[in-house]
Amino acid sequence: MATVRIPPVLRPKTGGQPQVEAAGGNVGEVLRALTAEFPETGAQLFGEDGELNRYVNVYLNDEDVRVLGGLETAVSEGDTVVILPAMAGG
Amino acid sequence: MATGAETTQAMTIEEIEPFEAAEEINGGDVVLIDTREPHEYREARLEGGKLVPPGLLADEIESAAPDKSARVVLYCRSGNRSAVAAAQMQGLGYENVASMAGGILLWQEQGLPVVSESGMTAEQRERYSRHTLLPEVGVDGQVKLLNAKVLLLGAGGLGAPTALYLAAAGVGTIGLVDDDVVDASNLQRQVIHNTERIGMPKTTSARIFIEGLNPDVNVVEHNGRLDAGNILDVIRDYDIIVDGADNFPTRYLLNDASVRLRKPVVSASILGFDGQISTFAPYEGPCYRCLYPTPPPAELAPSCSANGVLGVMAGTMGTLQANEVIKLVLGAGEPLIGRLLLYEALGTRFTELKVRRDPNCPICGEDAPEIPESEMGQFPDYDLFCAGAGGDR
Numbered sequence: 001m002a003t004v005r006i007p008p009v010l011r012p013k014t015g016g017q018p019q020v021e022a023a024g025g026n027v028g029e030v031l032r033a034l035t036a037e038f039p040e041t042g043a044q045l046f047g048e049d050g051e052l053n054r055y056v057n058v059y060l061n062d063e064d065v066r067v068l069g070g071l072e073t074a075v076s077e078g079d080t081v082v083i084l085p086a087m088a089g090g
Numbered sequence: 091m092a093t094g095a096e097t098t099q100a101m102t103i104e105e106i107e108p109f110e111a112a113e114e115i116n117g118g119d120v121v122l123i124d125t126r127e128p129h130e131y132r133e134a135r136l137e138g139g140k141l142v143p144p145g146l147l148a149d150e151i152e153s154a155a156p157d158k159s160a161r162v163v164l165y166c167r168s169g170n171r172s173a174v175a176a177a178q179m180q181g182l183g184y185e186n187v188a189s190m191a192g193g194i195l196l197w198q199e200q201g202l203p204v205v206s207e208s209g210m211t212a213e214q215r216e217r218y219s220r221h222t223l224l225p226e227v228g229v230d231g232q233v234k235l236l237n238a239k240v241l242l243l244g245a246g247g248l249g250a251p252t253a254l255y256l257a258a259a260g261v262g263t264i265g266l267v268d269d270d271v272v273d274a275s276n277l278q279r280q281v282i283h284n285t286e287r288i289g290m291p292k293t294t295s296a297r298i299f300i301e302g303l304n305p306d307v308n309v310v311e312h313n314g315r316l317d318a319g320n321i322l323d324v325i326r327d328y329d330i331i332v333d334g335a336d337n338f339p340t341r342y343l344l345n346d347a348s349v350r351l352r353k354p355v356v357s358a359s360i361l362g363f364d365g366q367i368s369t370f371a372p373y374e375g376p377c378y379r380c381l382y383p384t385p386p387p388a389e390l391a392p393s394c395s396a397n398g399v400l401g402v403m404a405g406t407m408g409t410l411q412a413n414e415v416i417k418l419v420l421g422a423g424e425p426l427i428g429r430l431l432l433y434e435a436l437g438t439r440f441t442e443l444k445v446r447r448d449p450n451c452p453i454c455g456e457d458a459p460e461i462p463e464s465e466m467g468q469f470p471d472y473d474l475f476c477a478g479a480g481g482d483r
Binding site for chain 2: 007008009010044054055056057059062063064067082084085086087088089090
């Protein structure tokens with residue numbers, strides 16, 4: 001199981017939970033497990049082509065998965081997947 | 091190291107009070123030796139003192155004081171090193187040596203004059219003393235701050251605390267870009283403004299506060315919006331830019347322009363109970379586009395006016411921005427280059443994520459187009475680029 005950290009803007013779609021446990025061998029599987037449990041998150045995370053939307057950053061622990069293996073990046077027990085949208089407020 | 095008192099007991103040396111030293115020095119015929127380190131000497135010294143640092147005493151004292159029967163007065167910061175040096179000199183055969191008790195600290199406390207190479211006035215030395223005491227700052231660092239020029243995009247949530255602490259730190263030129271006026275809802279977090287100044291342009295309101303806090307600071311008001319037509323001219327004269335903008339198009343435009351002119355940008359954002367901050371150093375680390383290649387749609391990035399923001403979030407992230415600026419000016423510590431710091435206020439938790447340069451970045455990547463001089467001022471339409479995202483406060 002990995003811990004997925006849900007950004008505040010997505011929490012209404014996860015019943016208010018700031019983090020969710022999800023199972024999967026790689027980042028794609030973990031995120032699919034998340035969208036299976038909370039379908040409304042799917043549209044924000046994935047495009048129609050099944051790829052991660054470019055405007056959402058996903059980190060495995062502290063590294064952007066785009067730098068690792070994208071959705072194929074392997075996830076180990078106890079890892080954290082961080083979903084991070086940009087904020088503009090100042 | 092033995093204290094002045096211990097050394098004095100071990101080998102009898104003469105100690106004199108600062109006013110006695112002053113009388114002797116004014117009378118002439120005294121060789122005055124400053125036994126501190128060069129940076130202390132540069133900050134403030136007794137006029138006529140010759141610098142012989144403790145480690146070099148044995149090697150250099152004979153050229154500084156060739157006559158071993160002449161009257162020598164030694165001083166240091168507080169009287170310890172000079173006592174040790176006096177004993178050392180007696181051991182070398184000097185017959186008429188005295189150490190000034192209490193050092194230059196007591197000398198100054200008693201109102202006796204010092205000279206300074208730093209170019210700082212006596213008022214400035216007093217004002218910034220808590221900075222210059224720090225080895226990582228010192229007089230040299232404070233002078234760098236006084237000579238620095240920092241531009242703040244936005245004199246609002248983030249800009250307010252950043253401006254306050256940069257002004258307090260003595261940043262010599264602070265530019266403020268904002269086209270807005272103060273309103274009551276700002277005062278929950280924009281602490282540089284106040285109730286009396288509701289309705290006043292924010293740049294002017296901020297300038298009034300800053301001038302009252304620190305007369306060393308020159309505030310330059312840029313009362314208007316930054317756009318493709320003016321951004322290069324505005325940012326060109328500054329060393330560092332602080333991004334406290336409230337919308338994506340401006341952030342992307344700033345990134346584009348700052349990379350072209352190679353200006354570092356300290357960038358933060360806040361919403362609700364969350365804040366983010368990173369420092370973008372063109373070509374040295376990632377740029378804003380490396381981190382966020384495309385902006386999110388509006389529903390993923392509400393504005394503070396729609397979503398709300400804990401007032402103190404602005405303070406936390408704004409002061410972190412000021413901290414970054416100061417480190418860049420001083421060349422000290424580790425700026426957040428290649429690091430994205432997330433702060434969550436409800437749990438008071440910090441998380442650090444790595445940010446890498448994107449080799450395919452259209453702005454700073456290897457294959458990014460070289461912008462010829464003639465096209466330097468032309469930028470993409472970022473409103474279009476961000477269509478629908480952000481844009482209101």
